[in-house]
Amino acid sequence: MKSTDHSKTGIVFPRVCRAQRGRNTKLWFCRSIAPACLCVFYWNVLGLMSSEDWRTALYRAALEAEVSWIVNDTAEEEAASACSLRHNIKKEDDLKRKFSFFVPVLQWRDSFINSHWEKLQNEPLPYGWKDQPFYEIGKTLSLLSHPANSRLLERKPSDTCVRCAVVGNGGILNGSRQGKTIDGHDYVFRVNGAIIKGFEDDVGTKTSFYGFTTNSLKNSLVAYYKDGFDKLPRDPGIGYIFIPAETRDYVMLAAAIQGVSVPSGPDEGDRPSEFFGYKPKTHQFKMIHPSFIQYVTQRFLKSPQLEEYRDLYMPSTGALMLLAALHTCDQVSAYGFITDNYKDFSDHYYDKAMKPLVFYANHDMEMEGRLWKQLHFQKVLWLYQRRKTT
Missing domain, CATH: 3.90.1480.20 (Glycosyl transferase family 29)
Known part of the structure; x- marks a missing residue:
């Protein structure tokens, strides 16, 4: 019942890439992670992001790419009630990195x-x-x-x-x-x-x-x-x-x-x-x-x-x-x-x-x-x- 903290981005990319085997790996990388990396790099070069912001954004991009293929790209997050736990999740960076409400809970x-x-x-x-x-x-x-x-x-x-x-x-x-x-x-x-x-x-x-x-x-x-x-x-x-x-x-x-x-x-x-x-x-x-x-x-x-x-x-x-x-x-x-x-x-x-x-x-x-x-x-x-x- 615990959570492992992958705080170093260097650990994320090999695991993400290993999850995508076969001839589509290169195309998948280009469509999923590469654009995010280029954007983050671009903003970092311009000096508009701190090093901590850069690491956080890169880490999140890799995590989202990890399950990007199971997310409905056209989905919109449903409105949360005032009492919803989702508001507390949005207040914590580590929680925002872990929780995704676009992943389907059920199959049918x-x-x-x-x-x-x-x-x-x-x-x-x-x-x-x-x-x-x-x-x-x-x-x-x-x-x-x-x-x-x-x-x-x-x-x-x-x-x-x-x-x-x-x-x-x-x-x-x-x-x-x-x-x-x-x-x-x-x-x-x-x-x-x-x-x-x-x-x-x-x-x-x-x-x-x-x-x-x-x-x-x-x-x-x-x-x-x-x-x-x-x-x-x-x-x-x-x-x-x-x-x-x-x-x-x-x-x-x-x-x-x-x-x-x-x-x-x-x-x-x-x-x-x-x-x-x-x-x-x-x-x-x-x-x-x-x-x-x-x-x-x-x-x-x-x-x-x-x-x-x-x-x-x-x-x-x-x-x-x-x-x-x-x-x-x-x-x-x-x-x-x-x-x-x-x-x-x-x-x-x-x-x-x-x-x-x-x-x-x-x-x-x-x-x-x-x-x-x-x-x-x-x-x-x-x-x-x-x-x-x-």
Whole structure:
């Protein structure tokens, strides 16, 4: 949950160039980075920019070029309400360099275009579609045809404030009495083993979105069944947010929308209706865009584990939901996420006995914890923290 600071521009350009492989590299450089560099150089020569301004502009140009191919060039940033976290982001140079509200959070039918395919087929899951059949990816995304599949929530008029709570499953919530406060938000995100029954006073009852990978969903139903997680949240109108970590996530999504059994792969024979309830509506399904996963990993959670465990590492489910909320909502509160004193609490709020939090190679939880602390300090989100009472 942490952020790596790439403060030296010399580090940025090799990484940016490596991301663009093949015969189009030279053309891409000319169109993306070179003009920005020439402009910055021109102004610097004229003496109209300080050396610090020059470094900042050059760094930002390189970062924007890093994900330029996934940005809608004709997009305009939507008007932010007076309470929006975006105003605080604009006040901090380091935040302005990291946050981009043009990167698509979700993928759906109309986002599957040839130019995206050409770029994303060079990146492995969950960051792209490398080694994935064009037809299969296209067929799955074609099923996400409802306009609601393209956005997390309906934006209210710009003078209203959209408040979101993202609820992790950390033991810090046991005895927190935060249930009513959580339910008071406009939207509530939950993930993985989101047990509510018996813990309403601590975690609330409302669920607007449930985020997961197929692997985390199935593992949660097995691992936490005895604790009370025997089915997914099924609130009216709930949005189910798939994280495409593996091919099976695309296969499961397609079967869920079509109301059929999974035809192949490790989940062959599964009926998603048993997970999501009888015949959920198409508009209830969402799927995180690979470009968004790539963007938040590179900008916020580029852990050393990404190199050491490249085939395993990705941001945690909770981290992706929290970052998705930060790019969608006006105000975001995080509950049940890792804090400095995580060792004082059990792994989950529903643990019947004390279980220490265990770190695995597929996530960098300590980095994520540092990121939440930093964003809390910068007033981009509000992180629930408390001392353990004896």
